[in-house]
Amino acid sequence: MIYLYAIASEVVSLLDPPPGIENQGVYQINCGSFAPVLSTLLTTKEVNLSKEAIYGHENVVEFFMKHTPILPVRFNTLFDSIEALTGTLKRYSLEIETNLLKVSNCVEMGVKILAKEDKEKKTGIKNNLTDLSNQVEKLSKAKKYILDKFAIHKEAFYLQERYKDQGKVIYSLLEEYSKQAATFPIAANSYMILNSVFLVPKESIINFKEKFHKIKADHKEFAFLLSGPWPPYSFVDFHIEKAKESRKDELCLS
């Protein structure tokens, strides 16, 4: 099986990449105007999800990212053959080239912000719900469980509503240092008020981090998480449909 790590804009020659998945060698092939990063695996099945495999994938992606623009590929993307791979990728040449141009010379930075627990409010909600529980005779375990979960949801909802505008302001402040930015949905039962990613030009990383740390210092009421630089996983804006003929043998049941 051919394992695909990333799609690079060019073949990076005279370099010795780290070993990849299953300790296999990593190589590139020319595929029109781009160069996929690959390993040939001995296995015929999907790769098991393990810490070694995850880091094996990421190490290869980050290695190539240092030398050329790349589009990182999701873990466990396999093709039956080089022909199946190139046939599929060539159908998406335009999308690949457009995305490579967009992420060129940029990295991804992740910013998450959580509201700190409001103990007074939480206690209030919990007490109210406990009173309610006590009023209901023969309360089942299921109902108690639901009421406890409801208390957490209610407090999370309260905090998300209270701080959502501040989250938007912080997002817009950081967006100024990025080429593109995006937010991701937040779980209803979490205290998170912002889950965001920024495509930051390499020359702006220091400024981005400085701005982040200034915002963090100004907002002691929140917990912050800054992560990165990452390969631009969150800024790939197309999906690939595998060519049908590559799965023909699996679909033929008779």
Next chain:
Amino acid sequence: MFDDKEKSNFSTTGNQLVELLDRILDRGVVVHGEISISVANVDLIYLGLNVLLTSIDKLEEIRKDGNKLPLSSKPLNALVAEGKGGKR
């Protein structure tokens, strides 16, 4: 490995791994129909079901409604359309 990554500001460890998993398993170039992940040789199957969530109270309310709506014989989306399915 990841030398130039920002240290996590959260107190718990492993946040960088969580951040990495978040990206590596869900983002990047995605080739449809090729994702099947297994842990310790146990396949994890992803089902594209349209899941309906409802509270225990709402479920009991539906059941008490003359048993007119046995859940096994009526599509859940029909219950939602009738306003009896709780929240999505």
